[in-house]
Structure formats: structure tokens, C-alpha cells
Amino acid sequence: MSGVRAVPPRVLTVAGSDSGGGAGIQADLKTMLALGVHGMSVITAVTAQNSLGVQGAWELPVEAVRAQYRSVVDDIGVQAVKTGMLASAELVEAVAELIMDTDAPVVVDPVGVSKHGDSLLAESALDSVRTKLLPVATVATPNLDEVAQLTGVHVDSESQMRRAAAAVLSYGPRWVLIKGGHLPADAGRVGGDQAVDLLTDGSDEHWLRAPRLDSRHTHGTGCTLASAIASGLAKGQTVPEAVATAKEYVTGAIAAGFPLGGGIGPVDHGWRFRPGGGA
Ligand SMILES: Nc1ncnc2c1ncn2[C@@H]1O[C@H](COP(=O)(O)OP(=O)(O)OP(=O)(O)O)[C@@H](O)[C@H]1O
């Protein structure tokens, strides 16, 4: 065979490794494969993690993170970047600085704690996230716990999501997606049967709604959503388009989540390839 091969858009994730394969770097790369882009990784930390929680975490030296990033960006190039677990203030600041020099949209998932409540970011790094990382984000995707941690705004109803969005936008990201996945079941005007997220840049506002799925196996939802957004942006979609297609993808992945180990199983990144999945 000969001829020019098509080169897929390239997306870089800067995040931690989840040995259990459901979240972190592993979720990001699986999402990117499923969405047809070329995934690349800068590993910031290694976690020993499974369906029961995080048993250990080790940060990489800043020098190793910088070297991985430069290797990818200087030779291969990127059409979008996604950040996840950054562990420490030093790493947050180094990554923010690297991103500043990169001409590509950036999705910042300000990962604070895992589904089991294990900390993935030092308390001392919060200020660097606010003042260094959020300002370089094209889209920031905090969940409600991260919103509370970063801004002090506690959301327990849909109406408060607007206030939360304004508080995050005050740190400088172009767009914010407030993820309502953790809203209590009886919150909001429309009742508790929907998983509602709010995307806004301060003037344009998009409410994204999907059926709230009664699944225990939701490990990796946030990483999957942020990587799917980055994949859409790399393909040239606008932010609202990328978020809408990512929401559809993560909803399908949650619906197909499966039990693994004795605790919270992963979402299914490959759901579209299964019988009836639509691929
Ligand atoms: N039970 C559910 N049913 C449908 N959608 C859900 C459910 N739980 C979360 N979502 C959706 O999944 C996406 C990720 O949101 P979530 O709040 O779970 O992220 P997260 O807390 O950052 O995830 P993680 O725990 O992986 O860090 C959002 O679009 C949210 O609305």
C-alpha cells in the first residue's frame, strides 16, 4: 500500500496514572482512542489505585514532567491539552508555565480528591491552581467539591451553579463547566432525575442535561469528560460543541460502566464499540 496517510489530531494529557485503569492517564488515553484522536501523555504522578481507593501516590520530579512535555510539544505538536492530577504547587506552577508557551486550547480538570475522598492535590497547591492554572485554561471543569475548595461557593441547587460559575470565571478561564454530577438527588428546579452541568463564558450560557443514571460504577467520569472535550477541541469543534459531544460520550460510558474489584467500577470507555453502542 502507498499514499499519504491521514494524521489524526493530537491531544496531550498531563495527569496522574491510575493503576486500576479507570481514571487518570489511562481514562484519558482510552477516551482519546475512542474519539479518534492520537493521545499522548505527560505523567505527573503515579498512584497505586483500585476500585476501593488510592493506596499510595508518588509525584514525579518537576524536571521529568518538563522533559516529557517538551518531548511531545517540540517534535510532535498538539492540537489540545488536558490537565488532571497535578499533585503539588510546584507541579501546578511548572505545568501552567509550559502551557503558557503552547498555542493550543487547554482543558483544566482541577482534580482535588478521588471518588473515595483520597487527596490528589496538596492543600498548599490550591492557590497556584487559582492564580496560575485557571488563568491559562480555555475551559475549566470543576465538580462541586472542587468549586467549594477553590472559591468557597457551596452549591446544593441548580440556581447556585450560576454563582459558582461566576466565582470560577473570576480567576480567568475563558469558559467554565460546572459539573452537577454530585448534586443531591432532590436538588434543582427540574427534580433529581437529571445530571445537569452548566457551561458559560460569563455571557453565553448552556445547560447540559442527561438522565441521572443509577450506577455505582462511575470511576473516571471527570477525567473522561475533560479528555472528550479536549478531543473535540482538537478536531476543531467550538467549546459548546465539544462539551455537548463530550457529555453524550460520558453519559454512554456511565450507562455501560461495569463492576471490577470490590468497590466502584469504571465507566466503559469502549461503549461505542460494543454491540448496540453505535460505532
Ligand atoms: N449518575 C450519573 N448519571 C449521569 N451522569 C452523571 C452521573 N454522575 C456524574 N455524571 C456526569 O458525569 C460528568 C462528570 O461529572 P462528575 O461530577 O462525576 O465529575 P468528577 O466528580 O470530576 O469525576 P471524578 O470523580 O472522576 O473526578 C458530568 O457531566 C456529570 O453530570
Ligand SMILES: Cc1ncc(CO)c(N)n1
Ligand atoms: C490519577 C487520578 N487522576 C484523577 C482521578 C479522578 O478522581 C483519580 N481517581 N486518579
